[in-house]
Amino acid sequence: MATASLATPKTGSRDDGIAVRLLAWYDNHHRDLPWRVPPADLARGVRPDPYHVWLSEVMLQQTTVEAVKPYFRDFLAKWPDVKALAAASNDGVMRAWAGLGYYSRARNLKACADLVATLPGGFPDSEEGLRALPGIGAYTAAAITAIAFGRPAAVVDGNVERVTARLFDIRTPLPDAKPEIKARVAELVPASRPGDFAQATMDLGATICTPKRPRCMLCPLRPDCRAILSGDPELLPLKAPKADRPKRSGIAYVAVRRDGAVLMRTRAEKGLLGGMTEVPTTGWSEGRGGTGGDGKPPFAAGWRKAGAISHVFTHFELDLEVRRADVGEISTPAGHRWVAAADIAGEALPTVMKKAIEAAIPGATKKPKRP
Template sequence: MALHDQTRKTASGDSGKAASGESGEIASRLLAWYDAHHRDLPWRVAPRELARGIRPDPYRVWLSEVMLQQTTVEAVKSYFRAFVEKWPDIEALAASPTEDVMKAWAGLGYYSRARNLKACADLVARQGGRFPVTQAGLRELPGIGAYTAAAIAAIAFDRPAAVVDGNVERVVSRLFSIVTPLSEAKSDIRTYVERMVPATRPGDFAQAMMDLGATICTPRRPRCMLCPLREDCSAIISGDAERFPVRLPKGEKPLRRGAAFVAVRGDGAILLRKRGDKGLLGGMTEVPTTGWTARIDGAT
């Protein structure tokens, strides 16, 4: 069954409204809301600044997007300010030792992002300090996947791109009452977003969708009466917004066990080793450990 047909059968008789050719109106309403209610973020060029001709700095856009991967906005703000104060441009970051970057990153977690950040800075600096402007070109850089490439292309270079993060998935799932489980509906959600992206202000549209999901269309107790898209949202029309996005039941996670060894030298020094660069906590130091397994006999 087509997703469009699922939408019509899931909600009330008006549920197909948003999916039937009003993408331009949706974008216009969302952008008008964003102009008045956008979040002020240290890496963002606000609509009023864009109107004065101030353009986003691709370096700051890239840096913020890498930091925001699997991390909250509030956690990133102070790190972002510290990074741009110490390394105001891509050349400065590339010239810094990797150890300094890792030290500045400490506390943000997922340290492979910091290593990719440095590798990307090195490569861009060698290529003249300018980021590619297309999604395809951006994806060639270390640590930049489909979402990050789309976000940089839209926000930094005003290229029409479908920027789909968790907030956007939630907004679109509710807007069209998508009954397909989220894990299976991602490509359909992207198609909906591609249809809604306006030719003008695609960067602001991407940020507006994110802000809507973060401040209004929240996972629990969404503030539907304040939503600029409430007349278009089939989940609001059906009165069941919190049902979406639909998720499959979580499987039981295995309990893994292992052992860690603390060896203390006579002078009080503790034996440590460095983890491999890839995988969980890659490149970090640790006390020696066994493998971690869910098997009763301890075999890996």
């Protein structure tokens, strides 16, 4: 929906024109997102809810907007405010988070909610105060400060990095370019509407100044853009070559009882995928073709190969051979439990475990469709 420009920002930036042009574009072309207060509502005095901003920003770390939308709605329906989230069980939060990945975020989310629920004023309104909370780093603190509290802060995510590197034709490769990019953004942030400015830059990066084939003809910052003058903006930002991720491998064991229940266990609270549910696996050894640990299944049975899956973690790639055994009544191995077929979808299963179970029992981890 196109609207007239809502407000000419009072800017404290050294290049007012960029902020003015970007905000005018945002007024007409912003993305409608479930956690966002659109500029027309903001102009009418609607204030963003810090809980919504915080929840969405934590979910959006390393995750796409489309993937986050249903999780955000689900969390709000279950826990409409930070006190409700603080009152939730750890297990309930992990279950609701399952599938979003990077599970340390969920543990920090809960720890942060527990702490904020005890603070008389709720979320702190400064970057410094926010950074003292669990799971809130420099980016998230800046985003909450600007978006939820309307205070100037340099908010730099991947989209903003790209737009800024192109706008100023920054040729230093990432990550070394980060300080220069942040300083450039800090210069541009307007004194009024800093939250909209941050979201406008993100939206421009997501919809116009895209990684491939940026749509420069539609860009409100085209008159300001130095990368356009110097050649091919698509080449920016430059990135230092990444080291190859190491490979690990192992075996996942999917034991299926006659009634359809599957043998599972809960991972240790600390460490990778802490507190999440898994089927028993060997250790994950370095290199390809390893079995890790002692390589043995949780009990002797007619294990047969059911498939193989791969999963990419931040610091390594994992290949799992998946073996399945169909068993009768057996004693439950220590530290394990049987999960009924109807309850598998509700378990706090990380994506790698969903893949493993699906390889052995197709459809087992899908939630039944509502009629």
